[in-house]
Amino acid sequence: MRKSVSYFAKTGLLTRNPAAIQLLGLCFLLAASASLKDALTLGVCAVLVLVCSNVTLSLLRGLIPDSARVPAYLITAAGFVTVAELAVSAWLPSAGRSLGIYLPLMAVNSLFLARADAFASENGPAASALDGVFMGLGYALVLVITAFVRELLGAGRIFGFSVFGRAFTGVPFFALPAGAFVCLGFVIAAFRFVKRKTEERK
């Protein structure tokens, strides 16, 4: 069965959103949500790495023995994350420095593992690439929203510009790790709410 682009867009961004509904890669998402600029860079990297790893593993499907699939998927993703790290440090050196350990940490994101297992290992390269684009975008969307809320409330700024005037310098709680947990909890609940409403409307 051939699935349309809109099917991939809808499942990836909302109904099967990898972060909010499938709960993949939350660990990395929390750690990476401290600043909006970093979250955007990491989101773009995640989309590109997911597309590349999905296409590669889709081409290799049938060749990887079942018992070796977890190592194979992880090492493929680690390879592409290395490429992304080299690319970022070559073209965006300042962004590369502020990302620190977070870009390398992406190598063990369960997003890549789960999409390879659930989709790329059973579908052709074109479909896997589409799955990668929209699942990656869905993941990046949750990451960027969480970082946006944390930066807005935690520092009162967006991309370094103060939003609420200079008197408001933010609620420190949202900049703390505790704030990341709470913000992500609310973002996930919001996604679930929207998903349920769209399903009820049908």
Add this chain to the structure above:
Amino acid sequence: MSVSSLLLLCFSAVFAENLVFTRLLGVGPLITVSGKPKAALTVGALITAVMTLSSALAFAARRFVLEPLGAQFLQIIVYVVIIVLLSEGAGLLLSRFLPALYGIVSVYMPLVPANCAVLGASLLSVQFGHGFVQSVLFGFFGSLGFALALFVFCGVRERLELADPPRSFAGVPMYLVALGLIALAFCGFKGVDFGGGSLFPFTLS
């Protein structure tokens, strides 16, 4: 290293600088591992073993292979390979010698390598410029802190079973908010002076 400084180090790594609550590493297993204390303890022990050994091996690989060859850019792949091999090995040993225990935790096995805390500890050690002993201690105490978080949260989940949240919040969103509150409680350890017994030269925020 004297006994008292070791104790201080342990306390600081487990409580004040807990990898989960101060650096947000390794939250995935916390949410996925079921609320059974036995599964939580087994996964915690597995991750402790893998993390300690991988810190040692990652240090050795970096110092004796990658740095002499000038191939630091291969760091991510090499570390992931080390972690994957160790966790596969740990799984094999467990299934051979403690099959009953393995039955409980086998579904969580992919969580061991796909865990930010394990790779994160090795990467942080590089960032902080730790020596061999420091790297291993960091891996060991860091993972003890992780196991503590897993166990504490297991208890919190038991209480959450009784709650009746709004439908959109049921399950993981509620767990995340609860984790946020625990993280806030762990902030309290920040104010304690450990007499310089920290493995962490600077903090995140």
